[in-house]
Amino acid sequence: MAKQSSSLSEPQVADSERVAQSDSEFQDDLSYRHVNLESEDEEDFDAFVQKYGAVKVQYIKKPKVRSWFINKPYALNFFYNGTLYRTRSERGESGKVELFLDLLYVGIVAKLAASATHEPTGTSLLKYVLFFAPIWQVWSDIKDFMNYYFNEDLLQKIYILWILALLLVYTNGTNYMLESNKANATVVVPYILCRLSLGISLLVYSVYVPQHRHQNILYGSLIIVTCCLWIPVIFVSVRAKVGLSFMNLFLENASWCVSYHPYTKKLLKLKYSTAINIEHEVERFGAFYVIAIGEFLYNIVATTAERNFGVGVTEKIGRAIILLLIAYCLLWLYFNGDGSKRAVHACRRSGNTAFLWFFLHMPLISSLILCADAAADLCYEDEIENIGLSYYFTGALCVSLFCLYGLAILDKSIDDETGGEGRNCSRHYLPKFWRLLPRLPVGVIIVCLSVAKLEITKLFGTTMALLVALLAYEIAMSMDSSW
Structure with a gap:
């Protein structure tokens, strides 16, 4: 990296x-x-x-x-x-070429992930x-x-x-x-x-x-x-x-x-x-993250097209909708960051935080694509035949949440400062540490769902419920408490 x-x-x-x-x-x-x-x-x-x-x-x-x-x-x-x-x-032309590069790269990595999930x-x-x-x-x-x-x-x-x-x-x-x-x-x-x-x-x-x-x-x-x-x-x-x-x-x-x-x-x-160029870095990594999240959406559509999911809203179609909601939550958790209105970006805060910000994107992107591929394979199965797929799905989600926590914690929030530049900033219901901390136990709980050997629909549904609750908690606790 x-x-x-x-x-x-x-x-x-x-x-x-x-x-x-x-x-x-x-x-x-x-x-x-x-x-x-x-x-x-x-x-x-x-x-x-x-x-x-x-x-x-x-x-x-x-x-x-x-x-x-x-x-x-x-x-x-x-x-x-x-x-x-x-x-x-x-x-100039670099923006178009960058999008072309990102699409090719995600395709290459998706191929690697498919090889891994073939024998998990x-x-x-x-x-x-x-x-x-x-x-x-x-x-x-x-x-x-x-x-x-x-x-x-x-x-x-x-x-x-x-x-x-x-x-x-x-x-x-x-x-x-x-x-x-x-x-x-x-x-x-x-x-x-x-x-x-x-x-x-x-x-x-x-x-x-x-x-x-x-x-x-x-x-x-x-x-x-x-x-x-x-x-x-x-x-x-x-x-x-x-x-x-x-x-x-x-x-x-x-x-x-x-x-x-x-x-x-x-x-x-x-x-x-x-x-x-910090804003360009944020844009480039954000665009790559969106394309990686798109692997969930592509695999959902490809799976429903290639497999017999039945007529109407069947259980397997329901699983695909659940995966759609999981992907949407992951999208918002990344771009919501730590919920601050104003913050010093990790790349400007110090050299060490900048390097960590770059490094954390590698396990984040790799785990997301592996998770999406494992989820697609699980989606059409009647039951979990290989527990390795379940661990790929939940383990990769856990790694993603840990990385999302690390990326958000690296920025320095100035919302709660008083005086100077922070005099007009909002105050949140909870400090940044407590707003972000639940990402870690939620990630561990998701891995434990594989240990419990839940049925596929229950595995997806429980995971979705945890992520929706986590996102709702962060949004609520990030609101301006002075309202």
């Missing part, structure tokens, strides 16, 4: 004061000479940016597309002496996790590569197609993993090439983007080193493959943390450092 170009947090400030710095002074430092500071209509956009937490900000103009073939890379966001410099214009065992679950993690890693790489650099040209489009072609080879190779070293290579080598492509791109971009130069050189070099560590996975025994894979995934994520953590910036005494 590594993110390139994502130095994550800078110290907060009391307001949105802009730096009184002339163009000439800024341009003379590190040759960032093509910047144009915008001044018109900044007040409305400030309110949009500042809603994630106060930060000093200056705006820069994104350059025009000079050529359809090749354009010079350009940093859309960066910190300079504690001030965030960023663009505020539309991302602990071994299948382990394979699902090990195959999913590299897919998520590459998705994160592409997301940041497109989001944080201006380069809307033919070369970027070819790069995206190259990565997608490699992923298709990777996904097909998962069907034959462990059959031979050649079969192992069809999984490992495409992933290595995806990562190497990113590492080389970062090193090339470091030449043209001085604002990200030091951190990109560090991360690009670490990517090349970790790629070499994947080669032995092709040849060693199964147990060694598992151990090496987990080690390499850990090192890849650790290398990203080391490269873009604010502490590294301080250690290297960098005047320039990478920055993220």
